[in-house]
Amino acid sequence: MAESLDDWFKREVLPHEGGLRRYLSRVWPRGDEIADLCQETFARVYEAARVARPQSVRSFTFTTAHHLILDRIRRERVVSIEATGDVDALNVLVDEISPERRVSARQELKKLVRVFDRLPPRCRQIFWMRRVLDISQRDVAKRLGIHEKAVEKQVAKGGRLLVDWMNDEAPGGRGAIPLDESGEDEEHEQG
Amino acid sequence: MSKDSALRIDEAAGEWLAKRHCGNWTEHDQARLDAWLQASTRHRVAYLRLERGWDQAARLKILAAGNRADEPPPPGRWNLSPFFSHAPRSETRAYSALKHLGSTRAGLAVAALLLVLFGAYWASSLFVHRNEYSTLVGGLQSVPIADGSRVILNTDTAVRLAITDTERKIDLEHGEAYFEVAPDSRRPFIVKAGNKRVIAVGTKFSVRRDESDVQVVVIEGRVRIEAPNDTASNLLGPGTVAHTTGRATLLQKKELAEVQDYLSWRSGFIVLHDISLAEAAAEFNRYNTRKIVIQDPAIASLHIAGTFPANNVDAFARLLERGFPLRADYTRNEITLVAR
Numbered sequence: 001m002a003e004s005l006d007d008w009f010k011r012e013v014l015p016h017e018g019g020l021r022r023y024l025s026r027v028w029p030r031g032d033e034i035a036d037l038c039q040e041t042f043a044r045v046y047e048a049a050r051v052a053r054p055q056s057v058r059s060f061t062f063t064t065a066h067h068l069i070l071d072r073i074r075r076e077r078v079v080s081i082e083a084t085g086d087v088d089a090l091n092v093l094v095d096e097i098s099p100e101r102r103v104s105a106r107q108e109l110k111k112l113v114r115v116f117d118r119l120p121p122r123c124r125q126i127f128w129m130r131r132v133l134d135i136s137q138r139d140v141a142k143r144l145g146i147h148e149k150a151v152e153k154q155v156a157k158g159g160r161l162l163v164d165w166m167n168d169e170a171p172g173g174r175g176a177i178p179l180d181e182s183g184e185d186e187e188h189e190q191g
Numbered sequence: 192m193s194k195d196s197a198l199r200i201d202e203a204a205g206e207w208l209a210k211r212h213c214g215n216w217t218e219h220d221q222a223r224l225d226a227w228l229q230a231s232t233r234h235r236v237a238y239l240r241l242e243r244g245w246d247q248a249a250r251l252k253i254l255a256a257g258n259r260a261d262e263p264p265p266p267g268r269w270n271l272s273p274f275f276s277h278a279p280r281s282e283t284r285a286y287s288a289l290k291h292l293g294s295t296r297a298g299l300a301v302a303a304l305l306l307v308l309f310g311a312y313w314a315s316s317l318f319v320h321r322n323e324y325s326t327l328v329g330g331l332q333s334v335p336i337a338d339g340s341r342v343i344l345n346t347d348t349a350v351r352l353a354i355t356d357t358e359r360k361i362d363l364e365h366g367e368a369y370f371e372v373a374p375d376s377r378r379p380f381i382v383k384a385g386n387k388r389v390i391a392v393g394t395k396f397s398v399r400r401d402e403s404d405v406q407v408v409v410i411e412g413r414v415r416i417e418a419p420n421d422t423a424s425n426l427l428g429p430g431t432v433a434h435t436t437g438r439a440t441l442l443q444k445k446e447l448a449e450v451q452d453y454l455s456w457r458s459g460f461i462v463l464h465d466i467s468l469a470e471a472a473a474e475f476n477r478y479n480t481r482k483i484v485i486q487d488p489a490i491a492s493l494h495i496a497g498t499f500p501a502n503n504v505d506a507f508a509r510l511l512e513r514g515f516p517l518r519a520d521y522t523r524n525e526i527t528l529v530a531r
Contacts (some may be wrong), residue, residue, distance in 0.1 A: 008237070010243045017240070024284060029498050031458045036197035042236040109250055114335060117266035128263040130212075132251045134262075136212045143261060153214055156205035163244035164201075 005049060012057045013045055019058075019067060027069055035164075037072075041065045082164040115165035121160055125152055127158035203227070204237040208245060213298035267337030299412040325349035326366070330504045331459065339373030340380065345456050346401075346478045346501070369454055372412075388417040389433060396427075397454055408453045416440065461501045468493045468511075469526050469529070479504045480524070487530040490517050 015050075020041060021078035024034050025126040044064050045054075119127060126144070129135045130151070137155075207224055208411070212397045226299040228235045247364025326332050334350075335344045340361060342350065348366025353359075356378070361370070362456040363384045372380045373393050376438045382389040384400040398405065407416060416425045416433060418440075425440055427433055430450050434441045461478070463471050469491040472483040478501040485491045493515055499507050508519040508526045 004234075008238055010239050014240055014243050026459050026500055029455070029458065029460050035201070039197045039200065039233055039237060042240070043232040044221075045237050046232050049192075093271035108247075109253075112247065112250060113254065116263075117337070118335065118339065124266075125262055129261055131245070131248050132260075132263070136214075150207075150214075152209045152259075154272070155212070156202070156209035159208055159241050159245055159248070160201055162248055163241055166244065 005046070008053060009046055012047075012053075013042065013061060016058055016061050017042075020061060021168055023062060024065060024069075038064065039069060041068055044068065044182065090167045111166065112162075115162055119161060119167060123161070124155045126154040127162075130155050131158075195224055197233075197317045200231075200233055201241075204234065204241050207238060208241045222415070239514050266339070283387060313479050322352045322354075323349070324352075329478050331456070336373075337455070338375060341371045343369040345369070352455055358371075363398055363400050363464060365400055367456070369395075369397040369457055371395050386419050390415045390417065403434075403437070405435045408436075408450055409415070409433075410454070412448060454499070459501055463496055463499070465494050465496045467491060468515075470530075471495050475499075475501070475507060478502050481505075482525050482526045483508070484525050486527055487517075490515065490528055490530050493517075 007150065019037065020038055021034055025031060025036050026039075028034065028037060040062065041064050045057075045061055045180070046065070048054065116124065116127075126140060129140045129143075135143075137148055137151050141151045157188075205405075209433065210220065217422075228238060230290045232491050272362065293434050295365075307503070309319055324332060324334050324342075324344060326346060327463045330344070330348075332344045334344065334352075336342065336352065336354060336359070338354060339360070342352075342361065344350065345367040345445065348368055349364040350366075350368055351363075351364065353361040359372075359378050361380075361382045369380075370380070370391070372394050380391045382391075382398050384398050384405045385403050386517065389396070389398055389405075389407055391412065391414040393413055395410040396412075397408045397409075401515055405416075407427065409427045409429055411429055412425050413437050416427065416435065418435065418438060423432065424443065427442070430447050432443045432445055432450065432453065434443075437503075449464075452464070455462045461474055463474065468483055472485055476482045481504055483504060485523045495511075499510075504526060505521075508521075510529065511517060512519050516531045517528050520529065520531045
């Protein structure tokens with residue numbers, strides 16, 4: 001049986017979120033709208049893939065984002081034209097984003113630990129008990145003396161923050177320097 | 192769609208994910224989730240994104256080996272978990288197993304133990320704390336600190352961190368950095384820029400150093416600037432921009448929105464408020480190895496305003512050519528502006 005669209009999307013498209021966010025934050029000056037643009041880009045890519053899955057997922061994703069930005073500029077007419085009016089500049093920016101970084105499992109784990117450490121203490125502990133120690137929601141609630149719903153809420157929050165932070169450690173990301181402090185790592189990518 | 196609805200969708204997706212794994216998932220719940228996913232493709236991609244993250248988070252399990260306590264190791268202190276301190280003991284066992292090498296079973300045991308050893312060595316090398324960070328021209332780097340604070344380095348910047356139990360000290364050797372300080376009243380957060388010290392407790396601010404000149408921009412909270420032999424130190428509140436040159440300090444109080452423009456570099460942009468072309472060129476030259484050179488004093492005093500991607504100096508020059516009576520000559524290392 002062919003791989004489901006959902007699984008394909010998770011495996012092929014979602015890993016580009018970090019690069020996509022870096023791209024969006026370079027061409028779009030309002031940082032608080034990046035999450036929205038990113039979500040909309042993913043939705044458009046998913047819709048397109050219902051019809052036919054693109055050959056080169058990465059460039060298709062960036063092109064989709066590029067069109068989305070142009071749509072927004074036309075619609076809103078508020079973004080300073082200097083930042084985005086030069087379409088050549090936009091194309092340059094797409095090319096400048098490094099090809100998908102090959103991140104080793106070790107770097108990935110290191111990053112995961114780092115963002116996990118940033119969770120608020122309560123959230124961090126509950127996420128640890130649920131996801132890492134596999135303690136049931138009911139038992140976690142019992143051990144901590146709180147309501148089950150409160151545990152569920154912390155799991156939801158922790159899961160969301162981890163994903164946000166895994167993909168957004170690099171504000172702007174001009175990327176002259178690898179974005180995580182991987183000086184001691186063997187896989188060193190200069191962006 | 193707005194930025195708020197994107198966040199709301201993410202939050203709803205998080206709730207579904209947590210519910211999905213709560214251990215009490217019913218067919219009825221599944222039907223409701225399916226309906227929610229089908230209502231909008233945005234819902235679906237948000238959910239898939241969190242589901243993928245949930246799968247990835249399982250990798251933390253390899254660091255939980257031997258740690259069955261309810262509490263995870265404290266932030267930044269992972270090297271103290273039992274997983275890491277087991278290494279020396281397994282070494283001895285590996286050695287004695289080596290002596291009994293002969294049967295396949297023993298061989299397998301050795302292989303397994305070597306694997307454990309390698310894993311422990313690999314894991315312990317993960318968490319060596321670095322304390323010097325720098326960026327090249329055009330670079331931008333975010334550095335999370337173990338206490339929960341964060342430093343963002345702008346172009347061509349170097350800092351050195353010294354975090355102890357009594358203070359958090361950051362030496363800004365050159366360049367510009369933005370600080371988000373985690374509150375900790377017992378450990379002041381001190382940024383040293385030449386002979387000036389900028390001291391904060393739980394706040395957001397930036398410090399820029401050009402040799403002995405220091406600029407401080409405060410977004411949130413309060414910071415204090417101290418200079419040697421200076422009895423009156425300056426206490427700065429939100430919206431303050433301070434320039435110190437030698438022993439003189441100029442304080443400007445600005446609207447917060449305007450102050451944010453000083454920090455637009457964090458997202459890769461330069462915001463220029465009606466300044467001369469000469470000043471604009473100097474600003475661009477901070478971020479690019481290809482420098483703008485102005486040949487002609489007549490064009491140096493042209494005034495310019497706008498928001499520009501900091502590292503795309505070519506696009507900036509093209510826009511200038513379009514909007515002003517000047518021409519740009521491009522060479523590998525320079526862009527020379529001449530009057531037309």
